[in-house]
Amino acid sequence: MTAAGRLRRESVRMQAAELFEQDVKPPEVARRLRVSPKSAYQWHQLWCEGGVQALASRGPSGSRCRLSPRCLEKLAAYLEQGPAAHGWVEDQVWTAARVATLIGRKFHVSYSVSGATRLMHRLGFSPQVPARRVAERDEQAVTAWKEATWAEVKERGRPAGATSASRTRQDSPADRPKDAPGADEAARRL
Structure with missing residues (x-):
């Protein structure tokens, strides 16, 4: 969670604490603050046990960095x-x-x-492949391969008229071939 997200979350918990002090019930707190009822009930329990301090942030969760x-x-x-x-x-x-x-x-x-x-x-780094090309890359060989080999290997697309764009509808049981699986069952229902 980002720092801004943590601050917003803590702000919402503090608003919940103010509402609890005004005897507003957890379901109403959840509705007003647009949080889940489960969160409102958990916050109410913490507030009952330790007051506003119990709802204060304890810092980011997760394990600490193992490097100094x-x-x-x-x-x-x-x-x-x-x-x-x-x-x-x-x-x-x-x-x-x-x-x-x-x-x-x-x-x-x-x-x-x-x-x-x-x-x-x-640290400001990201694991990635560099944008630069490798020094050993042979541009002429790559171009020749693209023009000769790739043109042969590349799968040709469908011709323009070979496609269909129509709605599908369930076939009528009467239209099924007589030897199709389940045809005898469909004939009995007719």
Whole structure:
């Protein structure tokens, strides 16, 4: 959840607390604040047990980052150096799996691929294929292949008159062939 979303959620809970103080029942609170009745009942229970403080935000949920701020700075510097500086010389792509491996090698901390992706986004990076073409790409060979081979391989589309655009309707049982499955049953119903 974004910071703005968390602030809105906390604002709604504080509004609910004000309504509870005015003896407004949870179903009415849910209707007024446009939240689910389940949320309103949960908030009411928390409010009864601990007042307004019980409805205050406790910060973002989820596990804390396992890397210190200093380690995050080092990781950002490693990512800026590029994959080749860390042993991936075949291309210049930071994948989430590579970042998870790099974190394990450099900081001895295990991260899942999805965790590495979230960490990369937090640092302003994203796992992706670069927009640049590889240096070894032979443009003449690619053009020749597209003109000769692809033209032969590409499946030709349907001719313009071969398609139909009509409504479908259920076939009448009387129109079925006599030897079709279920034809004898359909004949008995007629």
